[in-house]
Amino acid sequence: MNVTQIFIASTLYGTATLAAALDADLFPPAGRRILLTSNHSVTAEITPGLTAAPGFATLSTRFDEVLDWNAFIAPQHPSTWSPRPDDVPLWERQLRSSWGLGTDRVELIVESLQVPPAQSLCRLFPGAAMEVYADGLMSYGPTRFRLDPGLGMRVRRVLHLDLVPGLEPLLLTEFGVRAEAIPAAAFLKVIGELEAAVEMPVELPAAPAAPAAPADADFGAPALLLGQYLSALDLVPADEEEELHVEMVRGAHALGHREMVFKPHPSAPAAYSRRAEEEAERLGVRLTVLNTPVLAETLYERLRPALVVGCFSTGLLTAATLYGLPVARTGTRAVLARLAPYPNSNRIPLVLADALLPDLADPAAVRSWTPPGPERVAAELAGLVTAVGFTMQPKLLAHRRTEAERWLAAGLTPDTWRYFTRGRLTTLGLPGGIPAQLSFLPRSRAARRVARLLRRAVG
DSSP: OOEEEEEEESSHHHHHHHHHHHHTTOSOOOSEEEEEEOOOOTTTTTSOOGGGSTTHHHHHTTSSEEEEHHHHHTTSOTTTOOOOGGGHHHHHHHHHHHTTOTTOEEEEEESOTTSTTHHHHHHHSTTOEEEEEOOSGGGGSOOSSOOOHHHHTTEEEEEEEOSSTTOOOOTTGGGTOEEEEEOHHHHHHHHHHHHHHOOOSSOOOSSOOOOSOOTTOOOSSOEEEEOOOGGGGTSSOHHHHHHHHHHHHHHHHHTTOOEEEEEOOTTSOGGGGHHHHHHHHHHTOEEEEOOSOOOHHHHHHHHOOSEEEESSOHHHHIIIIISOOOEEEOSHHHHHHHOOSTTOTTHHHHHHHHHHSOBTTOHHHHHHOOOOOHHHHHHHTHHHHHHHHHHHOTTTTGGGHHHHHHHHHHHOOTTTGGGSOHHHHHHTTOTTSOOGGGTTGGGOHHHHHHHHHHHHHHO
16 A cells, blocks of 8 residues: 655744654655645734745755645634544545545654644544654653543654753653654754755854953854744743843853844744844944844854853754754743743743753853763753653653652752742642641631741741
8 A cells, every 4th residue: 555644844943853854764665755834823824834934945855745734724724723523534535635645544744743733634634643743842841731542542653853862752651652863963964954055134244253352252153142932922021021132142242252143033023132232232242133034053054153042942952962052041940930821831941941051141150061961861850850741741641650759859959949839739749849737828817927927036
């Protein structure tokens, strides 16, 4: 029987990940390979899609055909549309006819299985084997929602870039799905092709002269600042996100950098870089704002930046792990403190950035930091991630409860408490929570009054 593999992608990073996996021969042979693109923008009708991204044509050569999911389900939106169960046989027949699939055995390779359009596509081919590929750091966290076992049991693998060597993804482990790393060499080769194919509309500082800075700062390349558009995800207010960009400029300047490139998120308004530009001018820094929607990794290839700064962008880990570049994070603790709800899928990426990377405000730590090896990650970080993942999704990861309890009993310190809340630990009956027999205390006026009196007496 002929086999057709359908790969669905919504981002250039995800497409590059698929291209690397194909180059590394991680998929079995197939008679036909289709790349199905999806545009998740709120205004998808007027927003350029994946096929318009610089360098996409280079990546698309790995596939026999490129199809547009938005066009097929129009006027429905990919992020919200899902087929009614009774309509699935009709939709499958229509897809097989429209895409020339005939009686082919279909294999699906999707991202973000928990939500449409990946979940919708998988429901339309109920007999298809499925594989999931990870687009970033979220694969290290738990599955966002409880999946229908009819979907979860069909998944054969989770393919991911090994951005934190020594750490295993939690995604879909409730179904016993194994994780497999995509070779770094294959991904770097793909990014090299992209870099060669992309033309920058602005002149980037390739090798500026050493800045007039402290004696230990002799940089032959600029610092690269990564924006994420956090306000669009309701993680921080817009003015705080702009202030975060300003802090990136100040922090890099304090480290001696006088040449900087700011790469805003492709969807962020132009105004989000203005305060950073004003601060750079005040400090005497040359700041180039790059509004071309290119991958940060292509800039690593072209610029070899002296420092990469961000909040919790996946690009920070690709810079450190795959390119060996100096990195620093900023703003992670402020975002962690207000992150809600607790199971928010950004929690694990935030924890990884905060726990692994040096704080931009600590110049000594930035200058001396080196990526931890797999043994250290397995010994020091794996338990923390398991504990945070369990507290996020205790029902899905019920089999990891003992590991979480063991880590919390020994690992809660002033440095790690910020990754948890006492209320969450109390609700789940975990170490660090309030014992059940004392749970009335936070609600007791008398107890609170006594506590205030004691604090005054001690003070």
